[in-house]
Amino acid sequence: xxxxxxxxxxxxxxxxxxxxxxxxxxxxxxxxxxxxxxxxxxxxxxxxxxxxxxxxxxxxxxxxxxxxxxxxxxxxxxxxxxxxxxxxxxxxxxxxxxxxxxxxxxxxxxxxxxxxxxxxxxxxxxxxxxxxxxxxxxxxxxxxxxxxxxxxxxxxxxxxxxxxxxxxxxxxxxxxxxxxxxxxxxxxxxxxxxxxxxxxxxxxxxxxxxxxxxxxxxxxxxxxxxxxxxxxxxxxxxxxxxxxxxxxxxxxxxxxxxxxxxxxxxxxxxxxxxxxxxxxxxxxxxxxxxxxxxxxxxxxxxxxxxxxxxxxxxxxxxxxxxxxxxxxxxxxxxxx
Amino acid sequence: xxxxxxxxxxxxxxxxxxxxxxxxxxxxxxxxxxxxxxxxxxxxxxxxxxxxxxxxxxxxxxxxxxxxxxxxxxxxxxxxxxxxxxxxxxxxxxxxxxxxxxxxxxxxxxxxxxxxxxxxxxxxxxxxxxxxxxxxxxxxxxxxxxxxxxxxxxxxxxxxxxxxxxxxxxxxxxxxxxxxxxxxxxxxxxxxxxxxxxxxxxxxxxxxxxxxxxxxxxxxxxxxxxxxxxxxxxxxxxxxxxxxxxxxxxxxxxxxxxxxxxxxxxxxxxxxxxxxxxxxxxxxxxxxxxxxxxxxxxxxxxxxxxxxxxxxxxxxxxxxxxxxxxxxxxxxxxxxxxxxxx
Numbered sequence: 001x002x003x004x005x006x007x008x009x010x011x012x013x014x015x016x017x018x019x020x021x022x023x024x025x026x027x028x029x030x031x032x033x034x035x036x037x038x039x040x041x042x043x044x045x046x047x048x049x050x051x052x053x054x055x056x057x058x059x060x061x062x063x064x065x066x067x068x069x070x071x072x073x074x075x076x077x078x079x080x081x082x083x084x085x086x087x088x089x090x091x092x093x094x095x096x097x098x099x100x101x102x103x104x105x106x107x108x109x110x111x112x113x114x115x116x117x118x119x120x121x122x123x124x125x126x127x128x129x130x131x132x133x134x135x136x137x138x139x140x141x142x143x144x145x146x147x148x149x150x151x152x153x154x155x156x157x158x159x160x161x162x163x164x165x166x167x168x169x170x171x172x173x174x175x176x177x178x179x180x181x182x183x184x185x186x187x188x189x190x191x192x193x194x195x196x197x198x199x200x201x202x203x204x205x206x207x208x209x210x211x212x213x214x215x216x217x218x219x220x221x222x223x224x225x226x227x228x229x230x231x232x233x234x235x236x237x238x239x240x241x242x243x244x245x246x247x248x249x250x251x252x253x254x255x256x257x258x259x260x261x262x263x264x265x266x267x268x269x270x271x272x273x274x275x276x277x278x279x280x281x282x283x284x285x286x287x288x289x290x291x292x293x294x295x296x297x298x299x300x301x302x303x304x305x306x307x308x309x310x311x312x313x314x315x316x317x318x319x320x321x322x323x324x325x326x327x328x329x330x331x332x333x334x335x336x
Numbered sequence: 337x338x339x340x341x342x343x344x345x346x347x348x349x350x351x352x353x354x355x356x357x358x359x360x361x362x363x364x365x366x367x368x369x370x371x372x373x374x375x376x377x378x379x380x381x382x383x384x385x386x387x388x389x390x391x392x393x394x395x396x397x398x399x400x401x402x403x404x405x406x407x408x409x410x411x412x413x414x415x416x417x418x419x420x421x422x423x424x425x426x427x428x429x430x431x432x433x434x435x436x437x438x439x440x441x442x443x444x445x446x447x448x449x450x451x452x453x454x455x456x457x458x459x460x461x462x463x464x465x466x467x468x469x470x471x472x473x474x475x476x477x478x479x480x481x482x483x484x485x486x487x488x489x490x491x492x493x494x495x496x497x498x499x500x501x502x503x504x505x506x507x508x509x510x511x512x513x514x515x516x517x518x519x520x521x522x523x524x525x526x527x528x529x530x531x532x533x534x535x536x537x538x539x540x541x542x543x544x545x546x547x548x549x550x551x552x553x554x555x556x557x558x559x560x561x562x563x564x565x566x567x568x569x570x571x572x573x574x575x576x577x578x579x580x581x582x583x584x585x586x587x588x589x590x591x592x593x594x595x596x597x598x599x600x601x602x603x604x605x606x607x608x609x610x611x612x613x614x615x616x617x618x619x620x621x622x623x624x625x626x627x628x629x630x631x632x633x634x635x636x637x638x639x640x641x642x643x644x645x646x647x648x649x650x651x652x653x654x655x656x657x658x659x660x661x662x663x664x665x666x667x668x669x670x671x672x673x674x675x676x677x678x
Contacts, residue, residue, distance in 0.1 A: 053530035165619045195385040196557055200601035200615040222530065229603035229613065252605055266535035268560025269606050270599060272584045275564040282539055283532045286500045
């Protein structure tokens with residue numbers, strides 16, 4: 001599993017939150033297992049997508065990777081270094097290389113800062129610490145070039161966030177994330193708050209920037225069509241675990257996990273005759289509560305192909321085809 | 337669906353509806369002179385981005401626009417031939433939740449957190465059908481079963497917070513269909529839900545409309561949802577309907593540059609290859625300061641000088657599958673550069 005090309009490697013990551021009860025005497029009554037033992041790696045230059053429905057742990061994974069959420073156990077290796085083992089100073093230095101684009105362009109920009117200052121802030125912080133040799137003048141020039149790159153008029157640098165539309169604000173967020181020339185960009189649902197006609201603008205912009213700056217992406221989204229368009233490889237999550245990992249073309253052509261198949265069949269296609277002919281797998285019920293103590297496969301209650309074994313042990317990801325991992329006993333035989 | 341179903345009688349007819357909002361700075365024409373007909377049993381999709389006026393259209397139908405600042409400035413909403421805008425508030429209350437009912441976007445905030453589920457569903461039944469407490473509750477349990485809530489007898493006495501998002505949206509649907517409405521208006525009913533839950537809800541709505549000859553108005557920004565459910569579609573932009581067509585035709589052969597741009601800019605899971613998505617430049621306009629002429633002109637790649645001066649007339653086109661077809665665009669206006677299309 002030690003991949004020399006991996007820029008980011010996540011090993012056996014677990015993020016559990018205590019569930020507490022009581023007002024005066026708080027006691028722990030259980031654990032919410034938001035992320036439960038997942039491993040994956042992101043190679044340099046690729047765009048890896050994390051998809052799943054709400055509550056599957058995709059955002060928690062992103063926050064744990066960015067060290068904004070402490071992991072319960074497991075490791076996050078960035079360029080081979082365990083981020084959790086770094087001192088706060090070292091972590092701050094390392095952070096230059098992984099930056100985040102947030103979901104909500106309304107709440108992720110300080111309303112009292114001008115656009116130019118928002119984009120300049122990361123550079124000013126590192127310049128003040130001596131980690132970045134840039135004068136205020138150079139920072140200003142970089143802000144201008146970044147705004148130009150993300151499709152904003154540099155003359156808007158003096159405006160406040162409320163003077164921009166949602167799409168433009170997301171562009172500011174992207175410029176801020178790129179200010180320190182990071183190697184990895186973690187994009188947490190970067191287009192889900194935007195209108196349809198703006199979504200494609202931002203997706204195309206991110207693609208162009210990826211080519212131009214040789215960026216690596218960890219791209220989190222719930223919209224499977226968006227992920228397919230943007231990512232070369234996809235991790236499907238369900239209830240804090242990984243259900244399937246595959247190249248994006250393979251995943252859409254031959255989904256193996258029963259959950260992935262249902263998920264893909266549920267995505268509407270904007271083509272009425274095709275829609276009428278599609279066989280939709282309608283899943284019963286909802287995602288079970290992540291606080292429940294449970295054994296076996298997390299998907300078994302909603303799975304049409306569940307077997308006796310699924311209730312007893314939980315399936316581990318196996319390589320069903322080259323580069324195509326799936327955590328399901330239907331494919332366990334193929335391991336040999 | 338759309339190609340097999342004959343068009344029924346018109347049950348709702350919206351004529352020249354105008355809904356304006358008085359703001360401190362200007363008059364915002366959220367809905368500006370729109371007309372459409374809804375046939376019995378038809379599923380009509382109203383598609384648009386934020387600010388297109390689709391939700392305000394919806395609220396206007398049941399006179400739920402907050403007044404002030406909003407007001408219905410003109411037009412008619414003819415339901416079974418009677419103008420809903422003429423009657424008093426009392427008359428309107430008899431229509432709401434009875435003959436015409438509505439599902440709102442956000443199932444988290446549309447239920448009263450302090451009342452039991454069964455009470456909230458029974459409320460409309462008691463009001464419109466005059467059922468007693470026990471009868472209404474029994475009917476509520478029946479409805480919960482019909483929409484697929486497991487263990488309905490017990491769950492009926494739960495409070496909304498004990499239900500998941502998808503279940504709450506089912507409860508909203510149960511409330512909406514409790515009085516067997518003739519028209520169900522669904523305003524982005526699945527936007528707040530995950531795709532697998534969205535599929536459940538859409539399947540439910542489709543089943544209900546097929547068996548009850550209930551008409552559905554589906555308001556959404558998601559063209560995929562429209563493709564799977566609707567018979568005909570109106571596309572809205574900046575407060576007006578810019579294109580209307582039967583569902584299949586609209587997707588096969590969009591006429592308005594906005595519709596075409598929208599269809600080309602959505603990533604889809606069935607697209608072979610990874611060609612670059614089209615993107616419409618610019619952003620949806622601010623309704624407080626619309627330009628003269630066509631509102632889409634600043635973003636349109638086929639704009640002509642006339643688009644700047646005058647709003648295009650609605651041009652009727654020959655529709656193939658029985659639904660009315662028209663487009664508001666100078667490219668299609670007779671005698672004006674119609675040739676350049678070929």
